[in-house]
Amino acid sequence: MEALNADVIRAAVPSPPISGGAVADRIADVLGTPNQTLHGDPVNVTAFVVRRFVDRGLPVGLSANPDETLHHPDQVAEVCRRKDLAELIAADTxxxxxxxxxxxxxxxxxxxxxxxxxxxxxxxxxxxxxxxxxxxxxxxxxxxxxxxxxxxxxxxxxxxxxxxxxxxxxxxxxxxxxxxxxxxxx
Missing domain, CATH: 1.10.10 (Arc Repressor Mutant, subunit A)
Known part of the structure; x- marks a missing residue:
């Protein structure tokens, strides 16, 4: 079995993977409904919704840990550019x-x-x-x-x-x- 080459992995993922919570925050920001609130209100986009996106292959999960997902930042940016993003969020709420x-x-x-x-x-x-x-x-x-x-x-x-x-x-x-x-x- 050939060992993994760290340089090849870094070239494929030049930015570090981001967590499901960070993905939810980025999506909420794009929709104009930031998850960070001043009064401790519930978040607008949850990690649950991000897991539903992963089930659809939007974006692909990079972690083998089912409790904590990691995602490729470029795939997250691609998801955030979708015209139907708000509809997808609503369906998966x-x-x-x-x-x-x-x-x-x-x-x-x-x-x-x-x-x-x-x-x-x-x-x-x-x-x-x-x-x-x-x-x-x-x-x-x-x-x-x-x-x-x-x-x-x-x-x-x-x-x-x-x-x-x-x-x-x-x-x-x-x-x-x-x-x-x-x-x-x-």
Whole structure:
């Protein structure tokens, strides 16, 4: 096996790789919504969104560490020049279950049935630790805005307007549905 040549690597990546957090900051700056705020507000572009970009190959991850990504600065600059950057960010913005429920204008129980039915999934099995203490923290699955918004179009068999008017104490019409069986490989 041939050893890696440090000069070849430096020639291919003349600037040091940058972290996922730094990528998120650069993208936020390009969009005119800097992540650095004066009042400790939440960031506008998160590392979660950057991981979704890596899943799409925009930019390629250079690290084998799943918890901390590194990226080629030239690829990041290329991503930042995309005309559809804001749309990509919006599609990959993470939503918790309550936010997804509000976006769909449904009750939480209806959304839970959609998850049970496999109609909406969170990407790559990521979960976010929510809470301040180990005893009070819970794992919350972030769903992407794009995946939540496609559910009604993918399931025209549901009367979405009627579903949105079901009273709080009533059973969800989705409760009677069963997940479709996944065909076994041949």
């Amino acid at each position: 993470p939503l918790g279950p309550e936010q997804a429920t509000a976006r769909l204008r449904l009750r939480r129980t209806d959304f839970d049935h959609m998850v049970r039915l496999g109609w909406v999934r969170f990407p790559a099995g990521d979960e976010v630790r929510f809470g301040t203490s180990r005893a009070g923290a819970v794992d919350v699955a972030p769903y992407t805005t794009a995946s939540v918004h496609t559910v009604p179009a993918e399931h025209p068999e549901v009367d979405w307007e009627q579903l949105r008017t079901v009273e709080k104490s009533r059973r969800s019409p989705l409760a009677a549905l069963r997940p479709e069986a996944t065909p076994l490989p041949a």
